[in-house]
Amino acid sequence: MLVARGLTKEYQSGTQPLVVLKNVSFEVPQGAFVSIVGPSGSGKTTLLGLLAGLDTPSRGTVTLDGTDIGGLDEDSRAKLRGEKVGFVFQSFQLIPTLTALENVQVPLELAGKVPAREAGARARDLLSRMGLGDRTHHFPQQLSGGEQQRVALSRAFVNEPRILFADEPTGNLDGATGERIVELLMQLNRERGCTIVLVTHDAALAARTQRTIRLRDGAVVEDIAHPEFDDAQAAFARTRSTAATQ
């Protein structure tokens, strides 16, 4: 699903080149739930930007769902993002002038493939499932942090993306609200098979994902799997189906 090969990113800092990412390579298969961790300045956000095609690497390639995004110009990358990629940000990044419903509709309207009426219906449905059915006409500043992040999640999923990038999605939320968001992410991964790449500081959160890639000083220092993730997902799925049959 996502292949990084020899990713290097350099910035010019004064006369000295500053290498923030050094020769990073890894693969993320379809349906995986990967976390990227590391201390401040280790290059996590830079890596996320490169993987999602928000930025271009100094060297190396990123292949997203079979497309080498290094070969695309910015507008083509934008189209690719619109079709296949979803985003969740630490600071939610809802458009302040749009209501919750309108925020969720934006990706559909940008792609222009779904009629306006259907886009509205789909967004409303998604918001209801996030428990925000009665908040659709509120503006971001009228919503709590958790609500805002759920709107952001709905927006990320409205296009049914193949992959979701999340940048510290719980960073600005309290424990319980953060937990609810994590559960939603896991549910989306489980039920829709959506690949998720999550950047976080939070070791506990990282431990709950399928696999953790640890960065330090711009290089991958650890890449470990968490087998208990699959068990947890399977167990959860079982509880759900049991609950459904009861």
Place this chain on the structure above:
Amino acid sequence: MTTAALLRMAWRESRTARRRLALYMSSIAFGVAALVAIDSFAGNVTRSIRDQSRTLLGGDLSLSARAAFPAVVDTLLDSLATAGVPSARVTTFASMALAQRSGGTRLVQVRSVTPGFPFYGEIETVPVGGWAAVHDSPLVFVDPSLLISLDAVVGDSLRLGTQMFLIAGTLGNVPGDAGIASVIGPRVYFSEKWLKATGLVSFGSRAEFETVLRLPPSLATTSEAATIKRDLRRRIDPRGAAQQEANEAREERGGSRGAPSGTAEDPPRAPVATARAGDSAIATGTGAGGTSAPNAAPTGSITPDSAGTLSSAVPPTRVRIRTVQDTERDFTEAVARLADFLSIIGLIALLLGGIGVASGVNAFVSSKIDTVAVLRCLGATSRQVLGLYVVQAGVMGLVGATAGALLGVAVQFLLPQVVSDFLPVDVTIALEPRPLLLGLATGVWVSLVFAMRPLLALRRVSPLQAIRRDADTQALPREWKDLARLLVDGLLVGSIVSIIVVRIGDLRDGLIISASISGAVAVLWVAATLLIAAARRSTRASWPFELRQGIANLHRPANQTRAVTLALGFGAFLLSTVYLVQANLLGRVQSTADASAGNLLFFDVQDDQAAPLDSILLARKLEVVQKTPIVTMRVDAINGRSVAELTADTTVRRAGWALRREFRSTYREQIVDAEKLVQGKWFADSASRATARAAQPNAPFPVSFEQDVAADLGVAVGDTVTWNVQGVPVRTVIANLRTVNWARFEANFFIVFAPEALRNAPQQYVLVANVPPGDVLAEVQRDVVRRFPNVSSLDLTLVRQTIGSIVDRVTLAIRFLGLFSIAMGIPVLFSAVAATRRARLREGVLLRTLGATKAQVARVLLAEYAALGALGALTGMLLAFGGAWGLTRFVFDDPFDPAVLPTVAIAAGMLLLTMGIGLLTSRDVYRATPMAAIREA
């Protein structure tokens, strides 16, 4: 994304910013308002002129001359009357009016008319319909102001010359008269039946003789009237007509814009205009049985020394023929010129508005970085992003332009009230769709091109900004080699220059104005850049923190120094220039009115009347302070070549008017205060002249020429000019050239002779006396009118009042423009300051968080705005001195006497305004809690 989806999203996304964006885009409103108002006004006036052009002329065709018509014209008119073309005569002259009961006297404009006049329109009187009886008995209708100044009432007797009239009523609108005319000299109308009885119009009188014709409907069309005009011209003066037709054909081929008769016909700055552009001027000899020619009688020898014969024995009388179309064209062109001039103000308003839009949109763009970054993450292409905001800017530009257009329509209703006194027609105001749409389109377009520049930066906002936000300047990268940006820049400059050129209607003038405006912009830009550099270098650690911080703000990244300086400086420049020019002109008029030696002016004093008039004054122990002789004459030959030869010679460019005009010259020993010698030497003293003459009795007399008329005649110092002094040739040599300040209330002359040349010529005098105002002055005027009905007297105190009232009206119009300039500067200033509001908010909040008091933050801002305001106002003021100097020196041809104090006051006002607006837009910083401001920022 579909267009519908784009529009929908643009509408939703603009939600909170709509008002702010509308404010920025409405900077354009004043420019649009100005253009719409000016164009609509011009449209209204032009339409009114077209509707009333027959009324303006009083008929379909008019013939006029400054002396009685030659016989050939009278014969022609007789035969036309026989053929069923009715005509009416109007004779206009200045005279003294004496109110019999009160004894009040006043110089008036007299107009006698024959039955039938006017053929179109009517003379309005109070009582209504009173005019009908004007030809039955000696009645006059007068301007209401005359009754006041004479202390007379309707029903009183009024004496004009030797005829007594009954004041039958007052005059209202008279076709072709502008309201302001009555301020200069109150009008008196009566029937021509009593003209002879007044004894005022006889040989040598200064009067305008006009005959208007009413053509039958079949001939009253544009082309027929033109044909008749040409036929008349050919019959009256075949040679002159042929020459004029050749000139017209030549100018038509040359594609010259404006009056077909060409500029050579127009005396440029003569104190008495002889012909208006478009007049058909014909010189006709009156030798062929011309009994009515007033100047025909030769008056014998002038000096025993004069030698030679005249090449044209009888001075010609010029007859002007005008059609309705000539009148319409002249007035329409005058209105167009006025509109062109006003357009410059409108264009500057539009440009200032554009600058306001650009700086406002700049601020807007900074506030949209986050949204754009998210949209980019969500898959929006750069074109979609740009489209989104261009739609918003376009709609808001339309809102701004519409507001401007509405304002313009409102102003249009106001304008005629301000200038109606200067217009000869009643302006009917109607909504003019063309200027409205044109103004709207120009406004939307200009606001869009100015908005495009900052908006383009949004294309380059990286989606990365959504996860890692840089400072605004880094988030909005600007590259020099950006093709789209260069294209927009080109479009911007191209649009402005084309709009200016199209509005001014002349490529060269348009380019000059564009260049001047760019020059002013460049000076302001350089001044701002210097300030930035100075701020960077001059800050000292010893300064108080607030001052240091405020000055540092001038050069920090994303500073507003250039934008504010440009907006403010341009406003100050415009306002001060208008003020300076106005003050200079008014000051000159005032000083010239005050500079006269005496206060009572007598003119048209005949040779034999000078001595008795002197004794009237002496009997009252009053002093004559100036006695100026006037001798009328025409050019007969230059350097031995006759006027006819010179006119036919097209190799030398000479102004025809100067060759043909009747010169009113004087003789004296000295040069006077109003004159300045620019070339050659003044006349030698009388003794040495007498000696030289004794040695060479036939030598030409020395003469002094006014510089411009010498240029128009194509003569220089040392050339000989032979004059036809009422039939007698006088040969002169040009001894010197001088300039004349025509604005002074004195008798000024093109040509000044050495006394011996004209001492014995038939002459008139202008006398200036010093008379105590009040009863004595009134008595002197009355006595002189009774004794010499033909002598006019003018009370200069009254003239000063008259000028005062004209000046008041002009000032009103200028103030109106000045206020308009201030008004248009304010939104621009707001936009410019708003551009960096967010940056200042953040900084202010940070300072507050770090423990700064509200007062400290306010002082930081004050320091910054004081520096900005001072620079903008100062640069604007200096530019204004330059601009005003240029205008007064080269356009109004006056010396420049700057009104420094009021200009400094304007600059100070602008400075305060800047500080006020700065504090007002930043009020959030020092008003609420830091937390509230953080949320706002």
